[in-house]
Amino acid sequence: MVKVYVNNNEVEVSQDALVIDAVEKAGYEVPTLCYLKGLFNEATCRICVVKVNGKVVPSCRFPVFEGARIIVDDSELRRLRRVNLELLLATHEIKCWSCVRKGMCELLSLSKRLGVEGIPVCSECPLRGRSCLVLKGFPCLGPLTVAGCDAECPRRGSPCIGCRGYIMSEDVWVRALEEFYKDNVSLNELKSLISFFWSYLPQNLYRLVREVSNVEY
Amino acid sequence: MSIKLTSEVVRVAGESEILVSIDGERVKVEYDSLASPRSFESLVTGRKYWEVPYVVSRVCGVCSHAHFWASNLAIELALGIKVDEATSTLRDACNKLQILQNHVIHLGFLVLPDYGYSVGNDKYVSTLLKVNRVVNEALRLLGGRLTNPNVYVPGGFTEDLKQPVIKRVVNLLESVGNDLRELANIILSIELPELEDPSPEYVSLRNSPSVTVPVEGPYIIDSSKNTYTVYENYREIFVERYLDLSTSKKCLMNGEKVFHTGARARLINYLKGGSGLSSELRYLIARYEPLFKKNPFSNIYAKIIESLLIYENLLQTLSSLDTGKLSRVRPGNSFSGGFGVGVVEAPRGLLIHYYELNPEMRVIKADIITPTVMFSKHIEVSSEALIKGLLASEEGRDESLVKRFVEALVRAYDPCIPCAVHVIKMKR
Ligand code: SF4
Ligand code: SF4
Ligand code: FES
Numbered sequence: 060m061v062k063v064y065v066n067n068n069e070v071e072v073s074q075d076a077l078v079i080d081a082v083e084k085a086g087y088e089v090p091t092l093c094y095l096k097g098l099f100n101e102a103t104c105r106i107c108v109v110k111v112n113g114k115v116v117p118s119c120r121f122p123v124f125e126g127a128r129i130i131v132d133d134s135e136l137r138r139l140r141r142v143n144l145e146l147l148l149a150t151h152e153i154k155c156w157s158c159v160r161k162g163m164c165e166l167l168s169l170s171k172r173l174g175v176e177g178i179p180v181c182s183e184c185p186l187r188g189r190s191c192l193v194l195k196g197f198p199c200l201g202p203l204t205v206a207g208c209d210a211e212c213p214r215r216g217s218p219c220i221g222c223r224g225y226i227m228s229e230d231v232w233v234r235a236l237e238e239f240y241k242d243n244v245s246l247n248e249l250k251s252l253i254s255f256f257w258s259y260l261p262q263n264l265y266r267l268v269r270e271v272s273n274v275e276y
Numbered sequence: 277m278s279i280k281l282t283s284e285v286v287r288v289a290g291e292s293e294i295l296v297s298i299d300g301e302r303v304k305v306e307y308d309s310l311a312s313p314r315s316f317e318s319l320v321t322g323r324k325y326w327e328v329p330y331v332v333s334r335v336c337g338v339c340s341h342a343h344f345w346a347s348n349l350a351i352e353l354a355l356g357i358k359v360d361e362a363t364s365t366l367r368d369a370c371n372k373l374q375i376l377q378n379h380v381i382h383l384g385f386l387v388l389p390d391y392g393y394s395v396g397n398d399k400y401v402s403t404l405l406k407v408n409r410v411v412n413e414a415l416r417l418l419g420g421r422l423t424n425p426n427v428y429v430p431g432g433f434t435e436d437l438k439q440p441v442i443k444r445v446v447n448l449l450e451s452v453g454n455d456l457r458e459l460a461n462i463i464l465s466i467e468l469p470e471l472e473d474p475s476p477e478y479v480s481l482r483n484s485p486s487v488t489v490p491v492e493g494p495y496i497i498d499s500s501k502n503t504y505t506v507y508e509n510y511r512e513i514f515v516e517r518y519l520d521l522s523t524s525k526k527c528l529m530n531g532e533k534v535f536h537t538g539a540r541a542r543l544i545n546y547l548k549g550g551s552g553l554s555s556e557l558r559y560l561i562a563r564y565e566p567l568f569k570k571n572p573f574s575n576i577y578a579k580i581i582e583s584l585l586i587y588e589n590l591l592q593t594l595s596s597l598d599t600g601k602l603s604r605v606r607p608g609n610s611f612s613g614g615f616g617v618g619v620v621e622a623p624r625g626l627l628i629h630y631y632e633l634n635p636e637m638r639v640i641k642a643d644i645i646t647p648t649v650m651f652s653k654h655i656e657v658s659s660e661a662l663i664k665g666l667l668a669s670e671e672g673r674d675e676s677l678v679k680r681f682v683e684a685l686v687r688a689y690d691p692c693i694p695c696a697v698h699v700i701k702m703k704r
Binding site for chain 1: 322323324327330331420421426427428429433434435
């Protein structure tokens with residue numbers, strides 16, 4: 060057994076334990092993504108970072124040692140977790156409107172927990188699939204709006220009008236505009252709705268909308 | 277004596293101000309909006325018909341349902357859509373819930389402190405908060421998102437409301453019956469300051485508050501002496517003017533008569549024809565009717581009695597509502613353009629929305645007249661009468677007393693919730 064300190068609380072864990080085991084034994088929790096206890100700990104996502112003796116390490120992979128001082132959470136760790144998640148989202152093909160996981164999405168819950176704005180309202184929407192408003196011709200802004208409201212409006216049959224603000228990622232916009240909206244809704248109506256809350260759309264996104272629709276907005 | 281009192285009063289959006297100048301016998305009161313133009317009418321211009329209610333429900337946070345329904349109503353009429361009875365009952369219920377909530381909050385947090393009640397009193401504050409919570413929950417169940425409703429578009433509800441939801445709303449409402457009665461006892465025990473209404477003209481939709489959102493136009497509007505059938509002629513009846521170099525609009529009946537609209541007007545006119553009241557409420561309204569007709573301060577009595585009436589009415593209509601009959605009507609494809617007018621009773625009185633649509637179903641012209649604009653001239657004339665009365669008596673010597681009375685009077689009108697919480701500043 061070795062003695063370690065988690066946020067200054069002393070705990071004893073077995074010699075071959077991981078930092079995350081010590082953290083959990085002390086009653087704390089670290090967010091994880093790629094870690095599967097006993098099955099996978101290749102430390103590929105780096106969401107579970109903590110500080111051990113002042114150094115940032117992935118807790119799901121790093122072994123404990125006698126006297127280790129572990130900090131589970133501070134502003135720097137939170138920032139790092141957010142950055143790591145943003146990097147993951149940047150390479151993830153976000154098309155929540157046609158995703159098969161039906162809302163059981165760890166990226167979504169992690170984004171909400173860490174306050175990262177990259178996943179759209181569609182990820183939370185129970186209409187996704189055959190009842191989707193866009194497929195019925197309504198310009199719902201769900202695909203472009205930051206999730207977090209539990210799809211309050213589409214949930215009740217009313218299109219999302221984007222009150223939570225837009226997703227910044229150009230990729231998400233390109234995919235939504237070209238693969239989803241284009242054949243289903245009138246792009247003029249879409250543009251009109253976009254101007255409701257988002258009249259100051261950044262130039263790059265503004266340009267995208269203009270390119271697909273060929274109408275001034 | 278020459279006194280100038282001003283108060284910068286902030287509304288839900290923008291500011292408004294009441295300015296009192298007393299110069300010997302001459303008393304002048306101006307109630308003004310200092311708000312920068314909010315341009316809702318131009319914000320909706322060019323928009324597709326179904327976007328409009330979402331935009332205009334944001335005119336006001338405390339009566340978003342009234343704006344929501346009024347615009348839906350106007351657009352439905354423009355498009356020639358007729359909704360079914362269950363739908364109109366339900367939207368009327370949402371509007372009533374918001375009137376109830378508005379009255380309770382206004383009376384509890386803004387009016388009672390004027391008459392010596394302390395907002396620090398735990399029992400009474402928790403009663404208010406309880407009623408508010410219950411109404412919020414009921415509104416969420418029926419109308420969707422709080423503050424800015426979302427479950428309704430021109431033509432009907434966007435979701436299938438199920439019978440158990442209505443049942444839940446009824447149960448929720450039943451849980452606050454006693455709290456409402458308790459509040460009514462407190463309000464009705466207040467001793468009101470004396471004041472003779474200088475312009476006893478009361479205007480309301482026929483059958484309100486029994487029905488606050490009518491099915492469709494033309495709308496029958498009762499005033500003290502006349503009955504008007506209002507549709508596209510609404511501009512001739514409710515004439516907006518820029519008065520006395522002021523920046524805000526004042527609305528006069530037929531361009532000349534200062535009038536009141538809101539709870540007091542609704543109850544006075546209701547007695548003339550309204551049916552379906554319990555005898556207890558009929559008695560209560562009849563008992564206070566002479567006072568309603570005489571004293572503008574009695575608007576606070578009217579508000580609590582109206583709350584009881586609305587409460588009773590909501591329980592009745594919701595208990596017998598069959599949601600299986602809800603249907604959604606969509607506009608046809610052949611539309612050649614047209615206009616529609618929506619008139620509803622908002623918490624503060626009559627609210628009028630007008631939209632003209634082009635054949636693409638986009639708005640080309642919009643016009644909104646709000647109740648605060650309608651009765652703000654009435655606030656001015658009754659404040660003047662109040663001050664003149666005070667000046668003729670001993671009390672008029674005391675400036676702070678004059679200030680307190682004017683404040684209480686303005687608050688009794690409930691021009692807009694945050695509007696009335698501000699204090700009057702003195703200017704010499
Ligand atoms: S209804 Fe709207 S939010 Fe829901 S899946 Fe479709 S586009 Fe996304
Ligand atoms: S409009 Fe706002 S509350 Fe409604 S679904 Fe969109 S983001 Fe959520
Ligand atoms: S959970 Fe992915 S690195 Fe630890």
